Amino acid sequence: MPCKTVSRRSFLEGVAASALIASVSNFAFIRPARAQTTLTPDAAIEQMMAGNQLYMQKGALAFADDLAKFRLETEAKQQPFAAVLSCADSRVPVEIIFDQNIGHLFVTRVAGNIVTPEILASLEYGVVVLGVVAIMVLGHASCGAVRAAIAGEAVPGQISVLYAPLRAAVDQAGPDLEATIKANAQIQARLLAEASPVLAAAIKAGKLKVVAAHYYLGTGKVELLG
Numbered sequence: 001m002p003c004k005t006v007s008r009r010s011f012l013e014g015v016a017a018s019a020l021i022a023s024v025s026n027f028a029f030i031r032p033a034r035a036q037t038t039l040t041p042d043a044a045i046e047q048m049m050a051g052n053q054l055y056m057q058k059g060a061l062a063f064a065d066d067l068a069k070f071r072l073e074t075e076a077k078q079q080p081f082a083a084v085l086s087c088a089d090s091r092v093p094v095e096i097i098f099d100q101n102i103g104h105l106f107v108t109r110v111a112g113n114i115v116t117p118e119i120l121a122s123l124e125y126g127v128v129v130l131g132v133v134a135i136m137v138l139g140h141a142s143c144g145a146v147r148a149a150i151a152g153e154a155v156p157g158q159i160s161v162l163y164a165p166l167r168a169a170v171d172q173a174g175p176d177l178e179a180t181i182k183a184n185a186q187i188q189a190r191l192l193a194e195a196s197p198v199l200a201a202a203i204k205a206g207k208l209k210v211v212a213a214h215y216y217l218g219t220g221k222v223e224l225l226g
Contacts, residue, residue, distance in 0.1 A: 036131030037081035041209030044134035051099035052222040062101040074103035082134040083126040112145035114165040139185035140215040185212040
């Protein structure tokens with residue numbers, strides 16, 4: 001019956017989330033955040049987008065603040081309000097483009113902004129232990145990883161391991177580079193929201209929002225993707 005399936009799934013998600021919290025609490029170096037952000041998931045996204053507007057109009061104002069003060073305040077603990085899964089690209093300085101200072105964003109980076117076990121574990125930590133209420137998967141214009149995946153040519157070393165996680169986006173939108181980059185951000189965001197029982201439980205409880213976005217290198221604009 002449909003209602004029983006939903007009920008069982010909800011139960012399993014709750015058990016998974018509780019189990020993770022209980023397991024991490026057994027270690028002295030991992031404790032759930034005592035004072036988490038008061039922002040709602042929607043407000044967290046709005047704050048990031050407002051910061052991006054300031055960055056485009058006036059530059060990164062947050063870094064005019066006393067950086068030494070922020071270093072001292074975050075030396076013993078971190079309480080970021082949002083997390084970002086970004087591509088490992090030097091042209092996408094995540095904190096700067098959202099006008100956020102030390103300790104505000106929990107940033108994970110990998111070429112192609114793809115979900116790997118290590119990335120997923122890091123973001124689960126950000127939600128369960130650090131209390132982030134929003135995760136943004138941020139693709140960007142002219143992404144070399146996506147371009148390489150579209151081409152599918154032999155490359156040296158381990159670069160080709162990126163191809164498989166990007167295949168769904170290539171199949172959906174390739175060979176159009178920008179369309180494939182945007183499709184990939186949306187696919188990876190859905191993967192985060194659906195593949196992790198921990199994140200799914202937080203989303204269902206209204207404590208977390210996962211969104212996809214695209215960063216334009218030339219203008220500095222971040223666009224939320226529907």
